[in-house]
Amino acid sequence: MISTANGPRWVLALTGGIGSGKSAVAERLAALGAGVVDTDRVAHALTAPGGAAMPALAAVFGPEIVQADGAMDRAAMRARVFADPQARQQLEAILHPMIRAQTEAELATCPGDYLVLVVPLLVETGTYLPLADRVLVVDCPVETQRQRVRARNGLPEAQIDAILASQASREARLTHADDIIDNSGDFAALGLQVDVKHSYYLGLAHQALAD
């Protein structure tokens, strides 16, 4: 439970590797009434035109990572950081503290029956784990992740390899799971699992608040 100005809130941390289905799960939980704060979305806002992270990013990485509209050039930055671990560390050193502060501010005011905190790097950084009452991992075979990322972004295979290599292994991530959603099937199979988990989390959240 986290304490907010609106009282204590029960928090589900939701994670998974790239292309595993975190956004699809979070979207459905939101439709069912959960309050969702997604650190990827927070990061996007910080790097949008006029975003609070842009001055520091331009100073460190140069004008070539800034688009004409003032937003971060995501493809350019992706190519750079997944080819160079030191550049990735520099990017994370700028963005992660800002993402954390904004995420905490949003959690403090987010409505919903309980809170869902979506953190792709939950296991890798460990810093969000203390906020979580429960950890839900969206899981599928790495080959399925590859296929879905390929279909969505058309990323070169070497870049998909580099992103996967920078993230925790499937096995390491699963050791942190209280619950697992298997997203190796279709959207219908995913939806059924999410609905069951949501009912369970509603019960846990109500129980925790009653205790």
Ligand SMILES: CC(C)(COP(=O)(O)OP(=O)(O)OC[C@H]1O[C@@H](n2cnc3c(N)ncnc32)[C@H](O)[C@@H]1O)[C@@H](O)C(=O)NCCC(=O)NCCS
């Ligand atoms: C590297 C960037 C420019 C790539 O942008 P792009 O639009 O291609 O991806 P997007 O932001 O939508 O993220 C998609 C997925 O990439 C993976 N990913 C993103 N950042 C990282 C990272 N630092 N390390 C490993 N994987 C990452 C995650 O699986 C994430 O869900 C961007 O992800 C970024 O700015 N990352 C740094 C911030 C960060 O660490 N975000 C993770 C959430 S806290």
Ligand SMILES: Nc1ncnc2c1ncn2[C@@H]1O[C@H](COP(=O)(O)OP(=O)(O)OP(=O)(O)O)[C@@H](O)[C@H]1O
């Ligand atoms: N069960 C499924 N069947 C078919 N396609 C799926 C399924 N689940 C997700 N997808 C597709 O796979 C892609 C990745 O899904 P999603 O964006 O939900 O994953 P993510 O974990 O949030 O990804 P990222 O880490 O890149 O932010 C999307 O294009 C989505 O539409």
